[in-house]
Amino acid sequence: MPATATASSGMIDRFSLPDATGHFGQYGGVYVPETLMSALQELERAYAQAKSDPAFRTELKHHLAQFAGRPTPLYFAERLTRHCGGAKIYLKREDLLHTGAHKINNALGQALLARRMGKKRIIAETGAGQHGVATAAVCARFDLECVVYMGAVDMERQALNVFRMRLMGAEVRGVTAGQQTLKEAINEAMRDWVTNVRSTHYILGTVYGAHPYPMMVRDFHRVIGQEAKEQILASEGRLPDEMAACVGGGSNAMGLFFEFLEEPAVRLVGVEAGGRGIRRGEHAARFEGGRLGVLQGCKTFILQDLDGQIELTHSVSAGLDYAAVGPEHAFYRDRGRIAFSYATDAEVMEAFQLCSRTEGIIPALESTHALAYVVKRARELGPDKILVASLSGRGDKDVQQVARMLGTPA
Numbered sequence: 313m314p315a316t317a318t319a320s321s322g323m324i325d326r327f328s329l330p331d332a333t334g335h336f337g338q339y340g341g342v343y344v345p346e347t348l349m350s351a352l353q354e355l356e357r358a359y360a361q362a363k364s365d366p367a368f369r370t371e372l373k374h375h376l377a378q379f380a381g382r383p384t385p386l387y388f389a390e391r392l393t394r395h396c397g398g399a400k401i402y403l404k405r406e407d408l409l410h411t412g413a414h415k416i417n418n419a420l421g422q423a424l425l426a427r428r429m430g431k432k433r434i435i436a437e438t439g440a441g442q443h444g445v446a447t448a449a450v451c452a453r454f455d456l457e458c459v460v461y462m463g464a465v466d467m468e469r470q471a472l473n474v475f476r477m478r479l480m481g482a483e484v485r486g487v488t489a490g491q492q493t494l495k496e497a498i499n500e501a502m503r504d505w506v507t508n509v510r511s512t513h514y515i516l517g518t519v520y521g522a523h524p525y526p527m528m529v530r531d532f533h534r535v536i537g538q539e540a541k542e543q544i545l546a547s548e549g550r551l552p553d554e555m556a557a558c559v560g561g562g563s564n565a566m567g568l569f570f571e572f573l574e575e576p577a578v579r580l581v582g583v584e585a586g587g588r589g590i591r592r593g594e595h596a597a598r599f600e601g602g603r604l605g606v607l608q609g610c611k612t613f614i615l616q617d618l619d620g621q622i623e624l625t626h627s628v629s630a631g632l633d634y635a636a637v638g639p640e641h642a643f644y645r646d647r648g649r650i651a652f653s654y655a656t657d658a659e660v661m662e663a664f665q666l667c668s669r670t671e672g673i674i675p676a677l678e679s680t681h682a683l684a685y686v687v688k689r690a691r692e693l694g695p696d697k698i699l700v701a702s703l704s705g706r707g708d709k710d711v712q713q714v715a716r717m718l719g720t721p722a
């Protein structure tokens with residue numbers, strides 16, 4: 313884990329972004345085939361209408377409470393704090409949500425939107441399977457046809473999630489192109505959408521892709537930070553000194569951070585996947601060696617070679633194993649408002665066991681990247697400081713993999 317960078321200057325009206333063309337500064341935009349332009353415009357219009365409709369907001373709030381289980385606690389990790397011997401550590405417990413991660417916030421929002429738009433068929437991509445499971449669940453709940461694209465390699469690694477999706481009535485289509493993982497699954501989902509655009513809504517799973525997805529997905533996750541702000545004020549009477557969240561595409565981080573972007577006293581830190589270390593092909597830390605480029609609808613920081621070929625990535629956590637990062641993160645990093653760090657697989661394995669042992673909470677390997685960061689920071693800071701980490705998901709899906717890595721078969 314690198315020395316911590318400073319993030320201070322550069323306050324900006326957080327509601328002013330993205331601009332009318334879907335850009336966050338130079339990042340974002342709409343880089344898609346002509347055939348998808350009208351679908352994206354239709355989606356943008358429908359979302360703008362829904363957003364300003366009190367009936368939509370009430371309905372979403374109802375399902376977030378009754379189906380997903382909101383609000384989630386902001387939990388004081390007392391034993392982990394004592395173990396570190398420094399700053400107080402709080403965890404935002406998105407792991408307690410239905411289907412086991414924050415992804416359900418966005419899946420619910422988009423499913424309700426699809427219904428408003430009269431679309432009865434849903435497609436989605438999934439890497440580790442968490443977004444696929446959340447999408448399958450909301451489709452079962454709202455009686456929508458559901459097709460999930462998943463790389464064949466991921467299907468094998470995450471067989472349990474494939475079964476969960478099928479149990480809830482989704483059709484899981486394996487993708488055998490290229491690396492047979494998330495990137496290829498997204499390509500296939502976009503191909504399906506082009507073909508079936510009239511009947512179909514594409515529920516994209518993170519703050520990525522062409523406008524309006526990065527904005528819309530962010531908005532559906534804003535509830536995380538809104539709750540956290542109220543909760544920390546209630547328990548501590550002040551805002552935290554620092555907040556950390558893991559960043560794959562960046563949706564749990566953007567959801568937690570958005571409410572605090574204009575609170576200069578709160579330091580915001582995104583934690584990327586350092587994998588086996590920052591060497592080509594061994595990690596997925598886009599801000600460590602990535603460059604500006606365009607991938608899957610969006611201009612942003614991408615891990616690519618000199619010819620613009622997308623580089624291989626690696627992380628112990630499938631959910632962070634992607635070559636590009638959400639455009640809003642790239643923007644706020646340039647402005648110095650969100651700082652970035654990374655955690656290596658080895659640091660994550662240690663924090664995974666530490667959290668399980670001290671708190672009785674088994675975290676998702678993705679979320680554990682944020683935990684590894686706050687454990688390190690808590691040790692550096694005094695007991696008068698307050699840290700908040702996004703516990704974006706639970707680790708049940710990861711225990712077999714961890715058992716294998718520790719050499720103790722489950």
Ligand SMILES: *Cc1c(COP(=O)(O)O)cnc(C)c1O
Nearest residue numbers: 518560561562563564631678705
């Ligand atoms: C999918 C996933 C992530 C990564 O996605 P973001 O869009 O970066 O939040 C992180 N944590 C968990 C538990 C996930 O399932």
